[in-house]
Amino acid sequence: MDDSSPPESIDNTKEKKKSRRPANTAFRQQRLKAWQPILTPKTVIPLFFVIGIICAPIGGLLIYASSTVKELRIDYTDCFRDSPTDEAKLMDTSLIFPSFKDNNTINAMWQHSLTNQTYGNYLVQNLTKCTLTFAIPEEMAPPVLLYYRLENFYQNHRRYVQSFFDKQLAGDDVSLVDVSNSNCEPLATTNGTHPNSRAYYPCGLIANSLFNDTFQSPIFLNPPDSNGSESNETYVMKNTSISWESDKELYKPRVSNDYTKIVPPPNWQIRYPDGNYSTENPPPNLHEDEHFIVWMRTAGLPTFSKLYMRNDTSPMRIGTYSMDIIDNFRTDQYQGRKSIVITTLSVMGGKNNFLGILWLVVGGFCIVLALVFLVTNLIKPRKLGDHTYLSWNNAPSSAAAKGKGKASGPTIARDGRVGMV
Structure with a gap:
């Protein structure tokens, strides 16, 4: 055996030299075909004119579509304090925001009183009822939508947006520890993980701050019938079909009937005897509670409107209407405002001039730039x-x-x- 021969393992164990060089392909070496336009006055000026001619008419059409929407907004924030209790009084015109085609001079009246309201099987006494009386000067074709509008309410706060427990909302039988470890803090449980603690259902800041004013369907006062007689008529508005179907699938009823481990959120407890759930007064079926589902879809701006009721079949006729509101949601506690909004729709949706104005501004800006470039190029052309x-x-x-x-x-x-x- 020749000992002078190199060991066989030297060639096998020799490591290949590492390289960070990208593979020699058209994509890795940036050899793909590309096109880059050469911007000259002959191409830029006509392009700006074309963009302006397209955008400006679209903006005008959007503003026209928004102008066809009939809307009445009434701010009732201070009804519980400023309105009388004996007889209705005219509201300040600064609280009324009509938007109709021909008549935008509308008076409204308000008054408040104490009333009783039934929630499920439980009667709550001595609640504040605000009664608004207003006129509809033009017929509003269906669908007629009723929104509540809140101002200075920041649903977009980071901690507020995250404050819910998805598994609990989906109906799962979650434990006290699961709720305590969720994002619902500080409204997850009544006493942390203490043995006598109970979980809030539904937990979190969003659910606890649910808008809890109750709107009754408007009543058409003294409309004449075919016989010439007059009697009040309820303009029926429904609470269904106000939420997205995709949102409804996220909420399910609880699979457990054990109500000893859960308790209503603090702001809900007035609606339940002794502030507790029971067999006679169970927790709500979240899958069918569309007001809750609409509220849980948080708004991105501090001023927002959320749908409360709608009528998809009957027009809202010209005349005087009365509407009762159970006033529970006090916005003056956080220096906010609240209003009711009765509105129709256009082919582009609700009343909003922002999109049309934006298109007009872009179109006008492009036309102005095109004119500036054209005049400059004619007066003092530049050799390319x-x-x-x-x-x-x-x-x-x-x-x-x-x-x-x-x-x-x-x-x-x-x-x-x-x-x-």
Whole structure:
């Protein structure tokens, strides 16, 4: 055996030299075909004119569509304090925001009183009822929508948005520890993980702050019938079909009937005997509680409107209406405002001029720029350079390399590609 021969393992164990070089492909080496436009006055000026001519009419159509929406908004924030109790009084015109085609001078009246309200099987006494009386000057074609509008309510706060427990809302029988460890803090349980503690259902800040004013359907006062007699008529509005079907699938009723481990959120407890759930007064079926589902879809701005009721079949006729509101949600505690909004729809949705104004501004801005560029180009034109010099594949000539002359015509570079020199 020849000991002088190198061991066989030397060649096998020799490691390949590592390299960070990308693979030699068109994508990795940035050799893919690309097109980059050369912006000249002949292309830029017509382009700005075309964009302006397209955007401006679209903006006008959007504003026109928004103007066809009939809407009445009434701010009733201070009804519990400023309205009388004996007889209705005219509201300040600064609290009334009509938007109709011909008549935008509308008076409204308000008054408040104490009333009783039944929640499920439980009667709650001495609640404040605000009664609004208002006129509808023009017939509102269906669908007629009733919204509540809140101002200065920040549903977009980071901690507020995250304060819910999805498994609990989906109906799962979650434990006290699960709720305590969720994002619902500080409204997860009554006493942390203490043995006598109970979980809030539904837990979290969003659920606890649920808008809990109760709106009754408007009553048409003394409409004449075919016989000439007069009697009040209820304009029936329904509480269904106000939420997205995709949202409804996120909420399910509880699978457990054990109510000893859960308790209503603090702001809900007035609606239940002794502030507790029971067999006679069980927790709500969240899958069918569309007001709750609408509220849980948090708004991105501090002023927002959420749908409360709707009528998809009957028009709201011209006349005087009365509407009762159980006033539980006090916005004055956080310096906010609240209103009711009765509105119709257009082909572009609700009343909102912002999108139309935006299109008009963009169109007008483009036309102004096009005119400025056109006048500038006519008064003081600028000679354009030869864009062929922008090629990356130019092979410099000997004269150009020495700085003794200008580049000539096209030539073939060393790599075989055609360029300009």
